[in-house]
Amino acid sequence: MSSVERREVHLTIPVAPEMEIAATAQVAALGEWMEMGRDKIDEVKMAVVEACINAFEHSATPDHKVELAFRVGAEEGGRGAYLEVDVADSGHGFDPTRLKTPEIAAALRSSRKRGWGIKIIESLMDDVRIESGGRGTRIVMRKYR
Amino acid sequence: MSSVERREVHLTIPVAPEMEIAATAQVAALGEWMEMGRDKIDEVKMAVVEACINAFEHSATPDHKVELAFRVGAEEGGRGAYLEVDVADSGHGFDPTRLKTPEIAAALRSSRKRGWGIKIIESLMDDVRIESGGRGTRIVMRKYR
Amino acid sequence: MSETLKVVVDRPDATVAVLRTDGYINNTGGEEIAKEAYALLGSGVNRLLLDLERTKIVNSIGISILIEILEKLLDQGGKLAFCRLTPTIEKTFQIMGLAQYARIFPAPEPALAWLRGESE
Amino acid sequence: MSETLKVVVDRPDATVAVLRTDGYINNTGGEEIAKEAYALLGSGVNRLLLDLERTKIVNSIGISILIEILEKLLDQGGKLAFCRLTPTIEKTFQIMGLAQYARIFPAPEPALAWLRGESE
Ligand SMILES: Nc1ncnc2c1ncn2[C@@H]1O[C@H](COP(=O)(O)OP(=O)(O)O)[C@@H](O)[C@H]1O
Ligand SMILES: Nc1ncnc2c1ncn2[C@@H]1O[C@H](COP(=O)(O)OP(=O)(O)O)[C@@H](O)[C@H]1O
Secondary structure, three states: OOOOOOEEEEEEEEOOOOOHHHHHHHHHHHHHHOOOOHHHHHHHHHHHHHHHHHHHHHOOOOOOEEEEEEEEEEEOOOOEEEEEEEEEEOOOOOOHHHOOOOOHHHHHHOOOOOOOHHHHHHHHOOEEEEEEEOOEEEEEEEEEO | OOOOOOEEEEEEEEOOOOOHHHHHHHHHHHHHHOOOOHHHHHHHHHHHHHHHHHHHHHOOOOOOEEEEEEEEEEEOOOOEEEEEEEEEEOOOOOOHHHOOOOOHHHHHHOOOOOOOHHHHHHHHOOEEEEEEEOOEEEEEEEEEO | OOOOOEEEEEOOOOOEEEEEEEOOEOHHHHHHHHHHHHHHHHOOOOEEEEEEEEOOOEOHHHHHHHHHHHHHHHHOOOEEEEEOOOHHHHHHHHHHOHHHOOEEEOOHHHHHHHHOOOOO | OOOOOEEEEEOOOOOEEEEEEEOOEOHHHHHHHHHHHHHHHHOOOOEEEEEEEEOOOEOHHHHHHHHHHHHHHHHOOOEEEEEOOOHHHHHHHHHHOHHHOOEEEOOHHHHHHHHOOOOO
């Protein structure tokens, strides 16, 4: 199968424990529909989980919601069919250029074990864009089939 | 397990072939999360499919979208935990009181084989409410765990 | 896309045919089944078993096409059996009364015996 | 809810312990594992195998708790092995460099052999 029909689905989840699973269910459904391989679907799921729990934990979004968009599309003559996911909150934002690269050796020696989410997202997805400011954060990530 | 935490998730799908699978994925995710049994989850999926394809086929909704809400809740002291799903379109609506009850014997003798969707929904779900008018149709259906 | 139904036709003998479906029985899925069923009917085979082991989801548009196949089979003195339905698909067929005109079996063997007239 | 992680502890001999997880390793899941791991460590067992066969999903909060367990084990001269990771979980551990400090095995047997010092 080479061609793909475009589709876009929107999902709103509450900031509440485990609601990232509602987002991963959408990744699985659309990933299978577009015939993305199982392992790639799993990678997108993991990236989406990280983006959701970041919004849950760090954004302090006043509406207690996270908005997701799932887009199946294709680049003509380019890298072909993809699944793109937006994860957006209306929280206080952050400066993505100031993120410190996490190091396992340091994590094993300090009380700070966290800080892996964005690195995991960037490693598992093909393209990642982070837009963040005083009105919130949107992370747009794409994986080719 | 007796208690359940409340959750509400919103999903918007386009009027496009097979996009009802995005809705069934949400039923599965929330149904499993609330520990509803597999067969009951399947029944909710089937009912949600019927409501979605009705909106796709019959509503002529000008925005080409179907809006769904998924609610996990519980009736205090009542029938306990439930999964409730709303399926809404902004189409021309219909008069649910004028629906003819489908009959298999008649279907086998005539060219009209259709007309089973609402009957299936009402049989598979515990509570069903249809609100329909000039601004669209909303079907609210609930299944207890 | 991946929801496309696949149908495999199996002919255990000259009188019956088994149609094994894999995937979603919606409008396009129902039409795939109908295409195979009508080809069989055209060649004189009017006892069909639909084995839905690999179908986890159906919709009422797909089922309406199955009713069409059933009508044509009955018109020609044939028989239709189903086997390995999920509990929800079986329940839906019961709700619709389809089970009065087509027989539902848990497994292929008793279904084939019934189609061949070896059992009631 | 159903996402709650279950951990079963198995003691094939006095020196090693296997923790079999079933479910999502998130914050609460990671804490479940840590509770069992620290109880074992307290009783002198510092060679642990985490068998994730029934864990299909983890998040970085859960992993950070696993790093905490790893740190404590290494501090006490112990060892940590993982087995039966999904490809994505394994890839994530590689990305993080965790695989430099804990060994990843496809199956439990070679992992136990390594923990017992029977293999490199
Ligand atoms: N949606 C968000 N809103 C506000 N801040 C965020 C958001 N996502 C990430 N951050 C900031 O970026 C940091 C790094 O995130 P991440 O790499 O996922 O690691 P962790 O969540 O473990 O800290 C967070 O600690 C937080 O300060
Ligand atoms: N969302 C909707 N918008 C407009 N009309 C609808 C909608 N849902 C159902 N209907 C009307 O109700 C009728 C019965 O629906 P249903 O029982 O699902 O059977 P079928 O879809 O096979 O006709 C439809 O034929 C249509 O006229």
